[in-house]
Amino acid sequence: MTQQPVILAFCCHYCAYAAADMAGSMRLQYPSNVRVLRFPCTGKIEENHLLAAFEKGVDGVLVAGCLEGGCHFLEGNLRAKKRVQRVKQILGEIGIEPERLEMFNLSSAEGPRFAEIVKEMNARIAPLGVSPLRKSETHLENGIAEMALQAEKAIQGGNR
Amino acid sequence: MIVADRKKIPEIRDMVQGHNRILVVGCGTCVTVCLAGGERETGIIGSALRMSLKLAGRENVAVHECTIERQCEDAFIDVLGQRVGEYDAILSLGCGAGVQALAERFPKTAVYPGLNTQFMGILESQGVWAEKCAGCGNCRLGQYFGICPITRCSKRQLSGPCGSSRNGKCEVSEQTDCAWQLIYDRAKSLGKVAMLESVAVPQDWSTSNDGGARKVVREDQCIAGMGPKA
Incomplete structure (x- = not known):
């Protein structure tokens, strides 16, 4: 079992996902322990999606949405910001460091910023170490795959 | 609707201490609407x-969820x-009535509340619920032009405001409107201010906190032989 932290990035299709794509096209280097999930908008992300990530043993979660005022659906990213705050509060109650979760805003043109964000989250998670909720590498990877599938369904207008 | 909000997780965890199989039961009615105990919150x-x-080192405890309509x-x-x-405890995300209904129905299963039931109220704006009714059993809203002084006046004054009404707000909090x-204002807009000049008769509290828990019995609706429980 590897004990490297795994970070899950909940990315908006219209900004962060494109920025991640650009970071790749630009051959930018950033830690490989980030797994990207594509959502139609960060406003589509429910509190239980974020909690599910932690329950599956993910070590850090970043929610990356459009710049404030620039949401494709007007205010999805503002809703996500509030939900992230609420989940941070719940994580604190559970006994998990709330800083394992953070919301970021960037535009689709900011490939380098995406790489920076991933590095920033890694630097933040490193001293906290692997999540005490992690069961096994297989359980974690299966969980992430399941969440990716759900996110893609959301993109296609399927179940939440 | 009945408005509630969730208890903190450590309180819930401590309540269910000693149980190994817990069913979290949501309710699809009032607490779904006030975003406290519906399917999403149950999850x-x-x-x-x-x-x-x-x-807390109790990984083996099974916690499952389901939501029923009411x-x-x-x-x-x-x-x-x-x-x-299949479970040794239920964590109810219903209001206090829901918790007790489950406890009555399942005498051999421990039932715990996951919510703090607050009041009967309305959605004031998205994400904000306000108390409107105390369920006193003797409604006088007609006399007060649709605004309940029993619920909304901090002193439950029935014959006019106290001396601490300031700029339309109550002395208790600047966020609380003075019910009076x-x-x-409403009497004025209805042209009925004169009606406020009479002294209100005292509230008949015998319909409220008197004689224990209340019941409403409709004999015409009772099924023969299955009348109200003693």
């Missing part, structure tokens, strides 16, 4: 509780019937 609390128990009515609790036998200012 959130279930997930949070599992994580909390794991961190916890306060026996007919809707039927769907839980067989399933409850609201009553006066």
